[in-house]
Amino acid sequence: MKPVLDILFPVTVTANQDGNEKEYYLIQDRHGYICKSDEVLDILEKAVAFYKREDINDWIERENQKTSIELYSSYNFDVDFKKNKAGKFMIPSPQMNYKEFNSKKAHWGFKCGWCESKVSSKTSKGYYTLSFPHIQNLEHGEFVRACSKECGALIWKDTFKHWIHDNDYQDLFE
Ligand SMILES: [Zn+2]
Structure with a gap:
């Protein structure tokens, strides 16, 4: 197991969508820079796939x-x-x-x-x-x-x- 990037931090943001306040997470690196989509999407998709695996919490x-x-x-x-x-x-x-x-x-x-x-x-x-x-x-x-x-x-x-x-x-x- 190796860290892919330096630690990534999810941060809550709200944005207005069709007149409704909606909550999102954006991802910052440890210096506070917000990661661009091409930097994080692949990681997030693989993370979601990992966490959706069966019996993952046992592992x-x-x-x-x-x-x-x-x-x-x-x-x-x-x-x-x-x-x-x-x-x-x-x-x-x-x-x-x-x-x-x-x-x-x-x-x-x-x-x-x-x-x-x-x-x-x-x-x-x-x-x-x-x-x-x-x-x-x-x-x-x-x-x-x-x-x-x-x-x-x-x-x-x-x-x-x-x-x-x-x-x-x-x-x-x-
Ligand atoms: Zn003894």
């Missing part, structure tokens, strides 16, 4: 979903949706931090978010925390902790798989 919605996934990557410093060779998006790599239990503080523990095994400052040196990117509809807890790197990676993958499924992105991802 547009799909394309816009791809755009929004790409925008997440470009706006969000903490997520990067790369594409594979087939052009499908890949689940980004997990954002995980290793945290050591503070031996000077009172003992505490938690259940691993994946395998549910107990992780305690009495028996473990440390644990992993996950930081999920702030993207729409991505469900995750505020503090997601895991007993190991492996469990953390599985929580990460599972969270994204649910997000892909809930948003109907299956065919956009590998």
Whole structure:
């Protein structure tokens, strides 16, 4: 997909036709120059033909979903949706931090978010925390902790798989 011209802006104008005020659109370029008929008629006719295609809004919605996934990557410093060779998006790599239990503080523990095994400052040196990117509809807890790197990676993958499924992105991802 390539833009044909620089962005075109429709502008409302009214004109008197047979004593009646009628509303029209004229097309200006981004500098405000009004385009001549030979510059825009071909584009408009093809645009009308495009928009009249059957189920066109389904196709547009799909394309816009791809755009929004790409925008997440470009706006969000903490997520990067790369594409594979087939052009499908890949689940980004997990954002995980290793945290050591503070031996000077009172003992505490938690259940691993994946395998549910107990992780305690009495028996473990440390644990992993996950930081999920702030993207729409991505469900995750505020503090997601895991007993190991492996469990953390599985929580990460599972969270994204649910997000892909809930948003109907299956065919956009590998
Ligand atoms: Zn675990």
